[in-house]
Amino acid sequence: MEAGTPDDVRGRSKSGAPAWLLGLGAVAIIAGVLISLAVFGGGTLPERAGPPVEELAVERTELAPGSIELTVRNTGPDPVHVAQVFVNDAYVDVRGESGTIGRLGTQRLELDYPWQSGSPYLVSMVTSSGLVIEHEIPAAVETPADDGRFFGIMALLGTYVGIVPVVLGMLFLPVMRRAGSQWIRVLLALTVGLLGFLAIDGTLEGIELASESSGAFGGPELVFLGAGLAFLALTGLDRYLRGRRERAESGGAGGMRLALMISIGIGLHNLGEGLAIGSAYAVGELALGAFLVVGFALQNTTEGVAVVAPLARERPTLLRLLGLGVVAGAPAIAGALVGASVNNAELSAFLLGIGVGAVVQVAVQIAPSLRDSSGRALDPATVGGIAAGALALYLTGLLVSA
Amino acid sequence: MPGSSRRDFLMGGAVVSAAGAALGARALAAGPAAAQEHHGGHHGGGGQPAPMKHGGGVDGPMFRAGTAVDHRANGFDPTEILRDFDYGRTRRLASGRTVREWEVVATDKEVEVAPGVKFPAWTFNGRIPGPTLRCREGDLLRVRFVNGSEHPHTMHFHGIHPAEMDGVPGHGAGVIQPGGSTVYEFEAEPFGLHLYHCHVGPLAEHIARGMYGTFIVDPRQGRPDADEMVMVQHGYNTTFDAEGNQLYAVNGIPFHYAGTPIQVRRGELVRIYLANILEYDPINSFHVHGNFFHYYPTGTSLQPVEFTDTIVQGQGQRGICELKFPHEGAFMFHAHKTEFAELGWMGFFEVAS
Numbered sequence: 229m230e231a232g233t234p235d236d237v238r239g240r241s242k243s244g245a246p247a248w249l250l251g252l253g254a255v256a257i258i259a260g261v262l263i264s265l266a267v268f269g270g271g272t273l274p275e276r277a278g279p280p281v282e283e284l285a286v287e288r289t290e291l292a293p294g295s296i297e298l299t300v301r302n303t304g305p306d307p308v309h310v311a312q313v314f315v316n317d318a319y320v321d322v323r324g325e326s327g328t329i330g331r332l333g334t335q336r337l338e339l340d341y342p343w344q345s346g347s348p349y350l351v352s353m354v355t356s357s358g359l360v361i362e363h364e365i366p367a368a369v370e371t372p373a374d375d376g377r378f379f380g381i382m383a384l385l386g387t388y389v390g391i392v393p394v395v396l397g398m399l400f401l402p403v404m405r406r407a408g409s410q411w412i413r414v415l416l417a418l419t420v421g422l423l424g425f426l427a428i429d430g431t432l433e434g435i436e437l438a439s440e441s442s443g444a445f446g447g448p449e450l451v452f453l454g455a456g457l458a459f460l461a462l463t464g465l466d467r468y469l470r471g472r473r474e475r476a477e478s479g480g481a482g483g484m485r486l487a488l489m490i491s492i493g494i495g496l497h498n499l500g501e502g503l504a505i506g507s508a509y510a511v512g513e514l515a516l517g518a519f520l521v522v523g524f525a526l527q528n529t530t531e532g533v534a535v536v537a538p539l540a541r542e543r544p545t546l547l548r549l550l551g552l553g554v555v556a557g558a559p560a561i562a563g564a565l566v567g568a569s570v571n572n573a574e575l576s577a578f579l580l581g582i583g584v585g586a587v588v589q590v591a592v593q594i595a596p597s598l599r600d601s602s603g604r605a606l607d608p609a610t611v612g613g614i615a616a617g618a619l620a621l622y623l624t625g626l627l628v629s630a
Numbered sequence: 631m632p633g634s635s636r637r638d639f640l641m642g643g644a645v646v647s648a649a650g651a652a653l654g655a656r657a658l659a660a661g662p663a664a665a666q667e668h669h670g671g672h673h674g675g676g677g678q679p680a681p682m683k684h685g686g687g688v689d690g691p692m693f694r695a696g697t698a699v700d701h702r703a704n705g706f707d708p709t710e711i712l713r714d715f716d717y718g719r720t721r722r723l724a725s726g727r728t729v730r731e732w733e734v735v736a737t738d739k740e741v742e743v744a745p746g747v748k749f750p751a752w753t754f755n756g757r758i759p760g761p762t763l764r765c766r767e768g769d770l771l772r773v774r775f776v777n778g779s780e781h782p783h784t785m786h787f788h789g790i791h792p793a794e795m796d797g798v799p800g801h802g803a804g805v806i807q808p809g810g811s812t813v814y815e816f817e818a819e820p821f822g823l824h825l826y827h828c829h830v831g832p833l834a835e836h837i838a839r840g841m842y843g844t845f846i847v848d849p850r851q852g853r854p855d856a857d858e859m860v861m862v863q864h865g866y867n868t869t870f871d872a873e874g875n876q877l878y879a880v881n882g883i884p885f886h887y888a889g890t891p892i893q894v895r896r897g898e899l900v901r902i903y904l905a906n907i908l909e910y911d912p913i914n915s916f917h918v919h920g921n922f923f924h925y926y927p928t929g930t931s932l933q934p935v936e937f938t939d940t941i942v943q944g945q946g947q948r949g950i951c952e953l954k955f956p957h958e959g960a961f962m963f964h965a966h967k968t969e970f971a972e973l974g975w976m977g978f979f980e981v982a983s
Contacts, residue, residue: 294687311746312693314876318972319885321686322694340687352876356746358868360876 280306282355285444286363287334287572290371296339298351298363302329303444309356315341316349332444343368372509374569382506382568386561389505389524390498395553396525397532404540410609412540416597417610419490419534421617423591426497427584429625431455433504434580441573450574454581455588458496462489462589484548486538486593491555493590494531497583498556502563503576509568527624530617531556538597685888691972692885697745699883704741706757708881709890712859715764715846723770730765730818731772736779736806736828736841743866744877744884744974751840752779752828758882759862759907760826760843767821767850776811783836786829787845788946791816798829805830821849822929823903823948838867838875838909844948846903849932856899856952859892863906863914863943863965863975874910877974878965884974887963891980896958900979903929904941905948915942916951917966918979923953940966955981 244250283304290297296315302308309328313320324338343349349365372378404415434451441447469485505524535552544552567576598605685692701707718732734754741758743749754760765771775785782805786797794802795816803812828841844860865875866884877884894900902923906914917940924934925941929950941949955961964976 309746311697312744314691314973317969318691319685319693319974321692326694342688354744354747354868354876356748358743358747358749358866358870358876360869 280357282306282308282357282359282361283444284308284310284329284353284361285441286351288570289363289365291343291365291368292370294340294342296341296343296349296351296365296368297324298337298339299334300329300337300353301334301444302331305331307331308361310335310337310353310361311356312354313337313339314352314354315339315343345369372568378568379565382509382564383561385505385509386502386558386564389528390502390560391553391557393525393528394494394532394535394557395550397529397534398536398549398553400533401536401539401549404537407540410600412537413598413600414609414613415533415537415540416594417613418530418617418620419537420591420594420598421614421619422530422534422621423493423587423594423617424614425618425621426587427591429621430497430500430580430584430587434500434577434584437573437580438577441577445574448577450578451581451584454578454583455585458582458585459589460585462493462586465489465492466589466593483538483540483542484544486597487535487544487552488555489593490535490538490590491552493586494535494556495559496586498528498531499559499563500576500580500583502560502565503567503579504563505560506564506567506569507576509564527621528557530620530624538594685885691974691976692888693745698889699742699745699886701883704757704882705739706882708879708883708886709892711757711759711762711881712861712892714762715858715860716761717764718771720769728766728769729772730769731774732761732763733774733776734761734763734785735776736783738779738781741840741882743868743879743882747868747877749840749866749868752781752783752836753840754785754843758840759864760841762844762846762860762903763826764846764848765818766848767818769818771814771816771818773814774811775806775814777806777808780808781836782807782830783828783841784830785814785826787814787816787826788824789816789845789847790819796829797826799831818847820930821847823847823905823950824928825905825907825946825948827907834872834909835870837907838865838872840864842907844903844905846929853901853932854899856901857894858901858903860903861905861916863904863908863916865908865911865970865973865975867910872910875908875973878908878970879974880977885976887977891960891978893980893982894955896955896981896983898954900953900955902951902953903948904943904951906943906945908945911967911970913942913944913967914970914975915940915966917964918951918953919962920957920959921953921955921961923951926950926952955979957981958983 281304283302284300285303286298287301288297288299290299300310307328307330310322310326313322318341321340322337323340324336327335329335337353339351341349345368347368349368351363351365353361353363355361372381404412407415431451434454435448438446438448438450446453466485466489469488470482501524532553535556536549563579566579595605598610600607686695716732718730720728720730722728735756737753737756739751739753739756741749741751741753743751751758763771763773773785773787775783777783784797784799784804784806787795792802795814796802797814799805803814806812824845824847826843826845828836830836842862842864844862846860861880863878863880865879866877867874868876879886904916908914919939922937922939925936925938926932926934927947927949929948934952941951943949958981961979961981962976963979964971
């Protein structure tokens, strides 16, 4: 915000009506015109010539022995009534709610159907107008119950792929201490490379997810909305932390601050990562083998290196380091829980976007630290570091398929 | 006369059913029959929606429990269509020949084809299938066709007739425009079970919308007395994508005879006039449980060609099935194209002594 703007407004307001009154008047006129448009204007236009636009998005599919339960949302402009349902070309009894679903309303449909584990199913919802809205279940797997055991598994999974590897990555801190400032620059460059790769990866994944969504709450723009909001929020947080620190110490590189910002950024990224793992688990697509856990851990160990890279010249306490590890890793647990219990492509895309914005913001913050004594950020050493970071993530990413 | 005996039976059937409602509760108390019992009264009266009694999970397909088609709003009931033969108005010429006349009106009508599912149909006389026109070999037939629909239509009869009476565009009266009418006049030949349907392009859509019915020509000497019924196999492509159907049925409403079984008597000859007009699918079939039937393809011979429990019909094929039920109880019948069965083309015979 530029200083002086509020004064200008106040200055102008002295010559006429108060600013708040002018604003109120404008709002009142806008409201009045909109209401009269709604009341009188609607009738002056012809009605839609085509048939009703009936759209449903299946937000959640729960499979229990002998039943398939769908939570559907009306994502179209017109009300939808699911009159009958057939599964793989056989009509089934539908229990649960009935009646018309209003715009953006939801309904639970409980289908009485003896499905077989591992088989594909096509659920066809016949609306009152005869339209068929299909929902594909690629491979039927019993949905894990939302009980304590399930939450335990998700927490454990999040810990394995989030907290443990980040903390492990911090073990490189002593090595960094011994290294010269040139090596620190290379490590920070490596971090920038890692983050850049994560940003691109997350963006692509988010757009892919969003394009599969119904679009009722938006499509791919959600990724960019999430990214933009996260970037702005983290920038604001960074300025706030920097301001506090300046008051306390009057200057300084702020290695701990940078480390915290990186932790938060990576944490938000791990939220999206946990989301992907959780939703894959919920639909039975995730093989919870050692391979997956080790693969994720290896990849996220590099994130631990990134977190501690700014701390090479500082002496943080063990507790602080652990705290940074939790900030960076724990969101994976939350992500896994959300991902396994909510099947909403728009929400997932938005959360992935937040991760993207976060890592971009962190990369932008680190960038100044890459400068050498002459002020150049890109020299052979840092370029190599950035490339190595991106390659490291690409290669470790090949180990996991979630 | 098969006609008059048929009508007497219908009247008698209604009385028996009403009596059954009073007496039958205890007699039929066990098993699935108990659930069907109250439909006996429905058999004669019609109009009351009957939810399905069969199915669910491993018990087989069904519509959403507790839902039923409103036959009264539709203006027709498959239970009534089953034994409804329209003999037309007859008069005898000096030559001794019978002239038989009908009026058939095409209308656009929204039909509830499954509980809660509305289908913008085109119909003959407001029902799907259209009226079962019945005559005798050698009769002179006059069908006055009135197009009350907003779309152009014709009535094209199978059978042997002059080209100008064929009910196709460009010949004779050709396409009958909305508000128009014509009279199709031809001799009833050969005896057997035949079809009629609209023949305006796009043909598949005009048929799939519901414009079809059967047309029975009785042999001069008649057929042995029997409990006669017509079953027209068809479907509804509710999405209008011309790729298969979402609903399959006999006589208008999917699963109807599962909720309201066809009442027949043990040991009595049952004659089924079975036709297939199903659009968008290459074949259809009919299979009856716990029994075999004699099959007369197209009904053009008095000698059956097969004793079987399953026959296959392509679109336009039809034939007569004759059978007697030696055992009491409920016997399923359905397309042995089981996909069609599970999408609505199945029902029950309820055999009582």
